Amino acid sequence: MKLLFGSFLSGLLFSIGLSISGMTQPKKVLAFLDLFGNWDPSLLWVMIGAITVYSVTYRLGLANRSPLFSPTFHIPELKSVDKFLVFGAIIFGIGWGLAGFCPGPALTSLMTLQKDPFLFCLGLILGMFIFKQLRQWKAL
């Protein structure tokens, strides 16, 4: 139960942060990525703010023996750089630069009931299924 409260609170804060930061405005995101055009660097501050606060809370958390509501920390196990990481990031980057949406802001924007985030999220789920299927067929 407490665990569910933790994830609800986190999701709530997350979408509020995204909305305030400007990340839910694809036009702004594209202007941030458009280094070769009329570059808008303001979203750099989002990264600086988020990384700074998280790096502190991450360490504060680790200083406890376990999370408050759960027995263990789920620390990502993958450590080495492989072709999945590199090609995955390339493909994601191309999609991000094409529409200015990444998963968090797109899912957040669903609540506006506009067609843009809806179409993007449809593709998002489709793309995830395609990858899962290819993995199951051992094609990748």
Added chain:
Amino acid sequence: MLQPLLGGMIIGLAAGVLWFFNGRILGVSGILGGILSPTKGDTLWRILFFLGIFSGALLCYHFDPTAFDIAGLSPTRLLTAGILVGFGTRMGNGCTSGHGVCGMGRFSLRSILATFIFMAFGALTIGIVRHVLGGV
């Protein structure tokens, strides 16, 4: 500058809450992926996370609809972008939140590299679309 910084800090706090309370990394593509390929006893918290996202979104949209300014792109472009983002984030095990915020905050080499790559290719893509192909 103030709004992006404040918003970013709240994003960092959200990720901190999920870590401090639940011991989980806030990676949206990973949390969503776990709902699409569910394992027993590992799904409900993910759903609650998205309910939180949707609640916050409704709240923000109510107070400031301009925070959700849509670019108005063609359906083909949006769908294609979505497919690439879905595929790529599962393949690379993370997106802007998991690699860009949490991974960077943990100084993970994988995430630092991934973030550098997806930002570079994002810039390259919109650069080509706008300045080579003459698109929007």
